[in-house]
Amino acid sequence: MASLPPVVVGNTSKLNPEVKKLPSPSVPFEKKNYSTKESDRAFASLSLEFREAFSLIGGGDRKIESSSYVPLLQECIDTNSVSGVESIHGHIVKAGFCQELFLMTFLVNTYAKCGMMESARRLFDSLPKRNVVTWTSLMSGYVHNSRPESAISVFKEMLDVGGYPTNYTLGIVLNACSSLFDIELGKQIHGYIVKYDIEYDASIGNALCSLYSKCRSLDMAINAFQRIEEKNVISWTAVISACGENGNSAMGLDVFVQMLAEGVQPNEVTLTSVLSICCTMQALDMGTQVHSLSIKIGCGSDLAVTNSIMYLYLKNGCISEAKKLFDGITTISLVTWNAMIAGHAEMTSLAEDGLSAYFYGIEALKIFQRLNRSGLRPDLYTFSSVLTVCSSLVALEQGEQVHAQTLKTGFLSDVVVGTALVNMYNKCGSINRASKAFVEMSTRTLISWTSMINAFAQHGLAQQALQLFEDMRFVGVRPNKITFVGVLSACSQAGMIDQALAYYDMMINEYKINPVMDHYACLVDMFVRLGQIYEAFDFIKKTDLVPNEFIWSILIAGSRSQGKLELGFYAAEQLLELKPKDSETYFLLLNMYLSAGRWKDVSRVRKMMRDEKVDKITDWSWISIRNKVYTFKPGSKKNQASEVAKILEDLHDRARRLGYQVETNMAIVDEEKEEATALPADHSEKLAVAFGLLNTSNEAQIRVIKSISMCRDCHNFIKVVSILTSRTIIIRDSKRLHKFFNGQCSCGDFGGLV
DNA sequence: CTAGGGTTAG
Known part of the structure; x- marks a missing residue:
């Protein structure tokens, strides 16, 4: 088990050590008498739908209590009714309940949950007194409305006026840190939590677990989980997701099994997390079992669960199962559409042959059209996937249309969409527009840089690729192994042997990246291009490299163009051994023997082809x-x-x-x-x-x-x-x-x- | 007042 993080005693002086002895948050109701006239007028001001609900709880009665508003406000939250909250607020004011701290707090919460943070803040500021729950409600509102920095400043305000945080408050602050990736503040809060020995608390432990997960520290996330005294289903789900999000899918599944073994009943959220892990692991069997389990525990119709299963089936090529699920969904959400499109996009690269890949791509575009007609608006997920589809279809016209759509909807500014656009233009052969799209991006990730470097390399523009690589390092982005594939292939295409070896060295020694097959392929390719086919073989021997199909086909091509037939035959036979089911290889070998007039080998290969039932090749x-x-x-x-x-x-x-x-x-x-x-x-x-x-x-x-x-x-x-x-x-x-x-x-x- | 989820780019 990893150790806890060091306690950072930063600006925690304002945190109150008496956290365990908080005053009870609820304030007893004060009963008042109101005139009939007042009450009736107030009732008349309610909107129709709430008047109806009101009469059910005896709203017409003049002896209404402040607590009677709670179910109405709850209904506003459930139905996200903006006008409802305002209407009830008006009624509460008229009924003279503005002094009821409990009710005012609930009202702040209701405004916040309905997304009306300005109203929530205005009401909060107008209150004569607040308790920790009022503060916490406001903070939670900011977190839920994607304004975590406001949540944190409210937290600081509260400490400034001497407020006490509770475990709930701390959970929300941790959540805000998590959205902001503010691990420093998170550690300060954690330090406080350690100091006052409240790590055992589930609301705190769960929040810590997801904070560390989001900040890429799986060990700390697991640690936080293990310290929770009474782990609930949320704790388990949080730690399972943490495993999945941090690249340890297998552990995620283990933890899930352990959870079941300990008799903790998973819910729909747990299953979605587990299914997502099955998806990345391509674990169709496990996923199918989870599908059954979801039906058994009654969340088979949960939309998120269904979306996950559908996507899992798609990614594993079970199109008809996925379609069945899709057709069974009553209210298709945007995520459903996106999963369908992304699933088909994925199929284009997983497909056995180019032809079926093509039809998956076409199908994805059709689904995208249906989505556009359905009335839902596509989002960044949709656009990224659709652009990928356009790339694999080399569908420039459609890609341009999607580009226009991203511009119009404002999603072009998203970094993932922007990167997908760069790739689309690149793969449609337009390096200029790819470069333009890259230049116009306001933010770039490692993947954006890598895409552009590889794009230049693929177009044989070595100088631009290498310049961009240096620019990337200059702005402090750390390259990864895929970046180096671009760099090395740029060098290799330009025959820049010294630079290639220097970058290869840089990759290993400066960046501590172990070479993978693609890097070797670049170097082998370079030797072959320079006519040094024996050096290529030597390099392979020297690195103890077991060549893959790509390397063999480079060697074959090189041998043929340089008339080194024996090497070519050797390489082709090796390739065939590696890919016994690949008809393209048989035809290649056949051609080579044919052109050399080696009839004995011709008939041998023919016989192999008959045995393997390879008689034609789908050249489309x-x-x-x-x-x-x-x-x-x-x-x-x-x-x-x-x-x-x-x-x-x-x-x-x-x-x-x-x-x-x-x-x-x-x-x-x-x-x-x-x-x-x-x-x-x-x-x-x-x-x-x-x-x-x-x-x-x-x-x-x-x-x-x-x-x-x-x-x-x-x-x-x-x-x-x-x-x-x-x-x-x-x-x-x-x-x-x-x-x-x-x-x-x-x-x-x-x-x-x- | 609180904690966990599904779909995007090389």
Whole structure:
């Protein structure tokens, strides 16, 4: 168990040590007599709905007591009725109950709960006397209305006039610290709590637990939890959430099981926290059990619980279960919509193949449209997810529309939305607009900086990437391992070997970040780009690195372009062993043996493909023009006579005159197998690009998505097409983004190209 | 008067 924090005896002198001996907060009611006329007039001033409620408690009767207003005020809280509070307040004034401290306190609380902090404060200031509950009500109001700094200043005011805090008061102050991430004040309060030995109290312990959780100190949060004498369901829930929020999901689930074992009944809030943990752990089994449990304990229809389960199912690919839950919800909240959209957005990266990923993305956009029509207003969660979807769909037009919507609604100023926008423009091939979006952000997080650095790197703009990295360090943001992936890949693309090694060293020694596979991949990539393929192999051996698929495909591409065939075969066989179910790899290997004329190996690979039932590869491309999606398969007969085929033929002719040579050995053609392997394949992206050229204006960018990675032949061809047509052509394949312009590609003609 | 929850970016 971790030790308690040091007691900071800061400005706690005003805190009263007599915390345990507080005067009873409730003030006895004083009964008064009122004239009939007065009472009737007061009753008439009530709004209709409350007059009705009033008569139920005998409001017409002239002997009404001050406490009779409490249920009415409670009703205002429950229904969030602003006009109701004002009306009842008026009635109370007329009835002459303004001296009733208890009632006035309740009124302050009611104003606060209804979000009317100005009224609450005005009433508070007008009171001739207040007790600690009045003070606490006002503070709690500020916390609930997202004004934690006001809550703290009220707390200081109270201490200044000699008020005594209670455990409730301290809980609220801790809560305010938590919203402000003010760990310093939090520790002072904690010091006071330790000094007067009241850590055992649940309202204090629970608040401490969530404070430390929010301030990223899981040990302290657990410590606070353990010191609570009578742990209630809220204590357990707080500590479970703390585990989840601080990256220890497994412990969170353990604590949940322990809670059940100790016979503490979870409630809907507990289950939501647990479900959220299941989600991050992709623990579908546990989540399903919690789903059953939620039904058993009667909170199966709680909206937050349902949203969590729905999201869990989505993230685990159980679309129909998620849809069933969604359809069963009677009042769909914004969070429900957001979870649906985020779930589908997530599916686009989890999907097995590019084609299904694409359809999940389309589905997410459809849900977003339905949300817009439903009358609810999208928020920052919605916009961030939708922008991510636009990124994976390379859907620039939709992305621009969402951009406009974020501007109009004011959510553009949110840092997460801003970062999502940077990524959207980047992944749609527009580095200039990505950079503009980044520059216009008012605040930036590590993720924002990292996104922009990686964006520059992906576009082959090494200098800008490195400059931005230095800017980021200059403003004091600490890079993480993903930042270094951007930095190293920028160096590697530009062939800056010395800088790459220097940054690699900086990462390990200055920032104490252990290299991961992506960093190695950058360095291997760099050696290969510089033509040092044996150095690349040496580097792998030297680092005891077990290469992953990405590294093998870099080595394959390098070996092929440098004519080191034996290395290429070796690497390809390794890749196949690593990904035995990957049809793309089989075709790659097949092509390599075919082009080398190694027929024995050709038939061996063919046999393996038959055994594994790999007989075709889903080469699909699609292009979106004016919000309509067009899908293409590799050159099938029906396209031969079309205008698309004509354009393509013409482009081929003109490309040949510019020196382009067809590579005839690429076998990525389905259906007409045997023949097709010998023919220059019109892979799907060629058709999609031709279609795009035909159907857009002369200056427009062409943006195509492809389900598998581009082959070398198509890559060469499209480069030439970008010269012939003076167009920018963007192709996002399964591995990376290719932005072709004036005969060049942003990938630097490299990176797993086969 | 009090404490815990669901959905966002690399």
